Amino acid sequence: MASYADLHAAVQADPRSLPKIAALLKLIRTQKLRQSQVVATHGKTALQDPRRAARVLGDDVWAVYEQTLVAALDVDDAPLRDACQSALLKRFGGANPPSQRLERLEGLVAEAAGDWEAALQRYKGVLAQNPANSTALKREVCVVEAKGAGREAVIAALTKLTATCQSDRGAWQALAEAHAAAYRFSDAIFCYEELTLFDPTAQHYMRRLGELYYSWAASTTAKREPLYRKARVYFAKSLELLGPKHNPRAATGLLLTCSAIKLDVRGRKSDPDDELNAALGSLAASKLKAAYANVDPFLRECNEKLLAAHAPPYARLLPKKNEETVSATTVAVEKLVVDDIARS
C-alpha cells in the first residue's frame, strides 16, 4: 500500500494523469485524511472533462464528485462546489425516497452557506428515513454548535448523541471537552473514562484524565489530595504507555502534580507517600530536562523556569513558617474560573 506522500509526489510530478489522481483521492477517502486543498485542486483537474472522468474512473467517479464537493466547501470554492453539486443532482437527484447520502451533502452545502434551518431540514429528512444514520445525528450537533446556540445547548445536543450512539468515540470526546470548557471536570472525567474503556492503551486519554483531575483539584476548595493523587496516577500511566521523550506534556503534568501535592496540600507535614511523590517529581524533572536539551533556547529557558519552580527537592520551595500557604497557581486558576463564569 503506497503512502500518502508517495502518491502525492506522483500526482505532483504528473498532474494531468487521471489514474494517479484517482489513486491519491481514493487513499485520502479511505484513510479519512483532511487534505481539502489537495483534493480540491486535483479533483477539479480530474472532473474537468466529465466524460473522460466517467470512462477512466468508472463508478468511482461519483465518490470523487462527493469528495471534491466536500473539499470545495472546505476551501470555499463556489464554482467547483456548484459543478459537483449539479453533477450529483443530475445523477442521483429526484429519487424517492431521496438518497440519504445526497441529502447529507445538500445539508453540508446549506451549512457552508450559513443556512442552518435548511440544513436541519435536510438532516431531519434523513433521520426520518433512518433514525440510526449517525452522520446526520452528528451534523445536527455541528449545526447547533455553528449556530452559536451557546455552550449548554451544545452540551445538551452532545449528551443526546452519546445516548443514541454509545460507541461513538468522537461524540464522547467532544462532550468531554465541552464539559471541561464549562469547568464541569467531574463530567468531563466521566466521558474520558468511557474513552479509556474503548482503548485502554491510548496514552492521550490517560494524559487528559490526569489534566482534568489536576484542574479539578486546583479549582476546588474541597479535599484536594485525592484528586491530585488520581491525577498523578493517570500521568504516570500515560508516561508508562509512551515514554517522556515523546510525551513531555504528561511529564510536565506529573511534575506539576507532584509539586502541588507537596507544596499546596501537605506543606511541612510529612506523609508516608512523600518519598514516592518526590521520586516521581524528580523523575519527571530529569526527563523534562533531557527532552528540552536540544530545542530552541527560548523554550529551554521556559522549561528551566518551570523546573526551578516545581522540581524537587521541595524543601527549598516550601514557604517559611507562618506564611500564607495558598500558592500563586491556585489563585490564578480560581481567578480564571471566576472570570469565565462571569463572562458566560
Added chain:
Amino acid sequence: MAATAPQTPLLLDPSIRDWVVLPMVAIMVLMNLMRHYAQQAMKDSKPIDATEMQQKQLLSRAARIRTRGSRLLPSESFNARKAYFVDKDKGLLAKKPKKATKKPMDPMAMMDGMKGNMLYMVPNMLMMTVISFFFSGFVLVKVPFPVTQRFKQMLQRGVDLATLDTSYVSSLSWYFLLMFGLRGFLRVVLGEDPDAMDANREMQMQMGMGMGGGGPQGFDAAPAYKHEREELQMAQHSWVLEDAELQLCGAAVAARVQNAALGARPVKKAGARVKKVRRVKK
C-alpha cells in the same frame, strides 16, 4: 500391501487433463463469479433498526465496563457505573427492553438470511451432483509430495482403492479442493478489497456490531440484558492503574517505597495489640 504400491507410478492420460481437470477449474471459477454477481444483485441495503442498534451498543458498553472497567476505572467510577446498569429498580439493564419495531419473525427478515444461504447451498449441491455424475471414478492429478495414509479420505473420495498411493487426487476431492482453494484467487480477480466498501455500509458495520447476543436476525434484547446484568453484578473491581506510579519510578525506588509502606503498618498494629494485652493483665 500399501507399502509396495508407491513404487509403480500411474500414467495419467493427457486427455484427462484437457477434458476433466481444466474444465473443472473453469467451471468452478465461472460458478463463483456467477454467485458473486447474483449476490450483488440480490443484496439490498436496508437501514439497521435504531432501537436494536441502541440496545446492542448498551450491551457492548456494559460488557466493556465489566471486562475493562473493573481494572481501568477507579473504584467509585466503576461502582457508579455498575449501579447505573444493574440497579434493581432504576438500572438500565433491569428495565424491560423496548421491542424493536421490526418483529424478529418477520418473513422478509427470514427471507434475507435464507437468500444468502440459498445462494451458497444450491449451486454447491448442484455442482456436486454434476461432478459426481460426469467425472466420478477418475484419478485426476498427483500432488508432488508424499502424504500419509490419513489423507486418503480427503484426497481420494469416490475411489475406494486400498493400494492406490495417497498422493493421487480423485475428481470429487479435486472439486472440494477447488471449492475452498479458489477463494484467494477470486479475491484477486474480483478486486474486492475491504476499503472499497462505501462509507455508509462501513458506518453501519461499526455501529451495528454490538457483539452481544444473537446474529443480525432475531436479536432478542431481554435475555441478553439479563445475562449481562448477572455478569456485571458479579464483576469484581481491582484497579490496576495504581501500580503505574511504582512501575514508572523504577524497581529500586519502588521496592524502597513498598518496604516502607509495609514496614510502617504492621509495626503499629503489633504495638497496639501488645498494649491491649497488657491492659487486660492489669
